[in-house]
Amino acid sequence: MKVFIEGMSCMHCAAHVKEALEAIGGLSNIQVSLEDKWATADGTAPEAAIKSAIEEEGYEVRKIEA
Numbered sequence: 001m002k003v004f005i006e007g008m009s010c011m012h013c014a015a016h017v018k019e020a021l022e023a024i025g026g027l028s029n030i031q032v033s034l035e036d037k038w039a040t041a042d043g044t045a046p047e048a049a050i051k052s053a054i055e056e057e058g059y060e061v062r063k064i065e066a
Helices: 011-024 047-056
Strands: 002-006 027-033 038-043 060-065
Touching: 002 047, 011 027, 011 038, 011 047, 047 060
Parallel strands: none
Antiparallel strands: 002 038, 002 060, 027 038
16 A cells, blocks of 8 residues: 655654554555655555545545455
8 A cells, every 4th residue: 555645744743653553454565655745555545544544644645445
C-alpha cells in the first residue's frame, strides 16, 4: 500500500504519520518519506481508517494505492 500525503514539513511530521499508521493495526514494514511525500506499508487496513488516522494528525491524504 502507498499513501500520498501533503503537509509534512519535518522529520517529526513523518514520525507522527508512522505512529498513526502503526496504531491502526494490520500494517507492517511502515516507511514514511518526507521528501517524496508518501508512506508505504505491507498488510491490509481499511482505506477509511488510514485516511482518518493521517488526517487526525493534521495532514492531507491525496491518494491511496493498493
